[in-house]
Amino acid sequence: MNNVTVSRKAHFNAAHRLYRKDWDDAQNNAVFDKCSNPYYHGHNYELIVSVTGKIDTETGYVMDMKVLKDLIKEHVEEPFDHKNLNEQVAEFASLNPTAENMAVVIWEKLRPHITSAHALSVTLYETPRNFVQFSGPN
Ligand code: NI
Numbered sequence: 001m002n003n004v005t006v007s008r009k010a011h012f013n014a015a016h017r018l019y020r021k022d023w024d025d026a027q028n029n030a031v032f033d034k035c036s037n038p039y040y041h042g043h044n045y046e047l048i049v050s051v052t053g054k055i056d057t058e059t060g061y062v063m064d065m066k067v068l069k070d071l072i073k074e075h076v077e078e079p080f081d082h083k084n085l086n087e088q089v090a091e092f093a094s095l096n097p098t099a100e101n102m103a104v105v106i107w108e109k110l111r112p113h114i115t116s117a118h119a120l121s122v123t124l125y126e127t128p129r130n131f132v133q134f135s136g137p138n
Contacts, residue, residue, distance in 0.1 A: 003052050012080045019096070043126050049068065050121040
């Protein structure tokens with residue numbers, strides 16, 4: 001039977017700083033430029049979570065979108081929205097909160113709550129033009 005992908009969009013605002021504690025200011029500036037500003041900066045993140053699987057013959061759904069909406073709210077929006085990611089989100093205490101690492105963290109947070117019969121993909125927009133996608137380990 002057909003595989004169908006259903007997607008849910010979500011949004012959060014968060015602050016971050018890209019830097020390595022083991023590098024000096026000059027090296028952090030050379031690599032991360034304005035993103036290593038010690039006073040942090042913010043982004044309006046747009047998130048797309050996609051779930052792929054068979055259509056349930058009883059409901060006609062791949063997945064109840066209300067359930068997906070609530071999972072994103074509980075596991076991503078509530079812990080990330082209006083937070084300083086470096087300082088307030090445990091996953092980034094020693095992991096640079098790049099869009100790449102954020103997409104992996106979001107995927108890892110959601111994966112246990114979605115049936116293993118379904119594939120999961122996370123797309124994270126850091127700006128309207130810059131976005132990353134993670135669909136699980138290779
Ligand atoms: Ni940034």
